[in-house]
Amino acid sequence: METLAQGLSVRLDGVTARHPASGEGAPPAIAQLSLSISPGEQVAVIGPSGAGKTTFLALIGAALQPVSGSVFLDEQSIWQCSSAALRRARSTLFYAPQTPPLPPRQRVVTALLAARLPTQSLLQSLSQLVYPRGVDQAIEALAQFDLADKIWERVDRLSGGERQRVGLARALLSPAKLWLIDEPLSALDPARSQQAISTLTRVARARGVTLIVSLHQVGVATSAFPRVIGLRHGRCEFDLPGVQVTQDRLAQLYAQKEHELTGAPIIDDLAPAPSAPKIVHCR
Ligand SMILES: Nc1ncnc2c1ncn2[C@@H]1O[C@H](COP(=O)(O)OP(=O)(O)O)[C@@H](O)[C@H]1O
Ligand SMILES: [Mg+2]
Numbered sequence: 559m560e561t562l563a564q565g566l567s568v569r570l571d572g573v574t575a576r577h578p579a580s581g582e583g584a585p586p587a588i589a590q591l592s593l594s595i596s597p598g599e600q601v602a603v604i605g606p607s608g609a610g611k612t613t614f615l616a617l618i619g620a621a622l623q624p625v626s627g628s629v630f631l632d633e634q635s636i637w638q639c640s641s642a643a644l645r646r647a648r649s650t651l652f653y654a655p656q657t658p659p660l661p662p663r664q665r666v667v668t669a670l671l672a673a674r675l676p677t678q679s680l681l682q683s684l685s686q687l688v689y690p691r692g693v694d695q696a697i698e699a700l701a702q703f704d705l706a707d708k709i710w711e712r713v714d715r716l717s718g719g720e721r722q723r724v725g726l727a728r729a730l731l732s733p734a735k736l737w738l739i740d741e742p743l744s745a746l747d748p749a750r751s752q753q754a755i756s757t758l759t760r761v762a763r764a765r766g767v768t769l770i771v772s773l774h775q776v777g778v779a780t781s782a783f784p785r786v787i788g789l790r791h792g793r794c795e796f797d798l799p800g801v802q803v804t805q806d807r808l809a810q811l812y813a814q815k816e817h818e819l820t821g822a823p824i825i826d827d828l829a830p831a832p833s834a835p836k837i838v839h840c841r
Contacts (some may be wrong), residue, residue, distance in 0.1 A: 565597035565768035566631050566650060566736040568618055573627035575617055587613040589792040600759055602779035603772040605789035606815035611772035615738045619653040620644060652734035656741040658725025662714035666724055669713055670696040673728035699730035702757045718745040726754055730761055737762060739771045755782045775820060776808055
């Protein structure tokens with residue numbers, strides 16, 4: 559099932575973005591953000607609600623055009639290329655929104671196999687609806703999330719957590735070189751959360767896929783990700799290895815929103831840094 563892909567690189571250069579529905583005078587959702595992410599890197603994005611995490615993923619996923627600045631995928635500026643090139647860029651990434659867009663009456667198998675569509679012709683895609691091929695791969699992907707027995711189930715008969723895990727299993731079927739996953743654990747209990755994150759990071763690493771995940775669970779972010787970006791008011795507050803994200807930094811990141819700080823890691827702020835300091839990419 560492993561198909562080796564060279565992960566996409568990502569670069570944001572002075573990016574400012576607004577939510578399409580926000581008023582003219584509203585502060586930007588992302589403000590003057592510059593950073594780069596290497597192919598195959600695994601990055602967690604944390605921060606209180608409204609910090610800009612979803613907007614950040616939408617910008618990288620070519621779903622939202624910045625007001626100013628540039629977004630590069632594999633060093634191609636995605637809004638300064640032809641619409642065909644923009645379509646091609648979108649087809650090389652997989653974006654999993656917090657609520658997966660699974661048609662309620664669809665069977666799980668169909669929803670999963672649709673994730674392979676970018677590599678299929680229109681005819682293959684249509685025939686896929688009638689004669690699903692790749693069912694073994696779909697079962698294998700579901701099994702990673704303990705859902706293999708749901709393969710023929712209808713999506714609207716699944717619980718919220720099961721639907722969320724089906725949404726994540728779609729990543730495993732996708733041929734994408736960049737996975738953008740928005741709050742994948744919001745409907746999962748701690749054990750399922752652990753399983754979901756270790757599956758995503760393990761498979762992404764094995765395939766060389768670049769993985770960017772927004773998370774509410776800061777403990778999961780700091781323990782499972784080599785790099786954690788803290789966003790607040792659309793700005794980068796820190797960009798550090800997970801093991802260097804101290805309680806102190808988290809307290810600052812979530813100031814006035816402490817109730818959102820769940821599963822924080824226990825790191826003694828006075829202890830020496832466990833590994834060499836990482837270059838801070840954002841400014
Ligand atoms: N539906 C919306 N209408 C208007 N503004 C919005 C909407 N959604 C988000 N925003 C603006 O964008 C900012 C960032 O939102 P978002 O990226 O969804 O943050 P997060 O994912 O960290 O909760 C919000 O603080 C708000 O100002
Ligand atoms: Mg969000």
